[in-house]
Amino acid sequence: MIAALDEGHLFVITSLKDLTSTVLVEALSRGLPVLCPDHCGFADALTPASGIRLPITSPPTFIAALRDALLLLHDDEARRRCLSVGARRRARAFRVEAKVLALQAIYARVLAPTGMGLDGTGRR
Numbered sequence: 001m002i003a004a005l006d007e008g009h010l011f012v013i014t015s016l017k018d019l020t021s022t023v024l025v026e027a028l029s030r031g032l033p034v035l036c037p038d039h040c041g042f043a044d045a046l047t048p049a050s051g052i053r054l055p056i057t058s059p060p061t062f063i064a065a066l067r068d069a070l071l072l073l074h075d076d077e078a079r080r081r082c083l084s085v086g087a088r089r090r091a092r093a094f095r096v097e098a099k100v101l102a103l104q105a106i107y108a109r110v111l112a113p114t115g116m117g118l119d120g121t122g123r124r
Helices: 002-006 022-029 040-045 059-075 077-094 096-114
Strands: 034-037 051-054
Touching (some): 002 022, 034 040, 034 059, 051 059, 077 096
16 A cells, blocks of 8 residues: 555545544555645644645535646646645654644643653652
């Protein structure tokens, strides 16, 4: 599958039922801009610098937005390449190291008012 992603120029997700597919992050990590529905976890995972979120207010709206996004990127290779760079950058947010730092920040914020440190002893 990774070899297939490496041959692509764009990754399109049309599923209206997935919450957030791991393949979205895999596509970003391979430098593929993503077109996907603007809902659930897709909306949180994708940034304007890494792809295009498609409105899903109605099936015709979604279809028209998908068509427009495909044509836009077909006609503007420079923009597609810019989104490709943004995709690789966005993928870094999903690395294990980034997740560890995010969790540490959450624990620090939650525990700070109680005076408890990250190790539970009051030391930081």
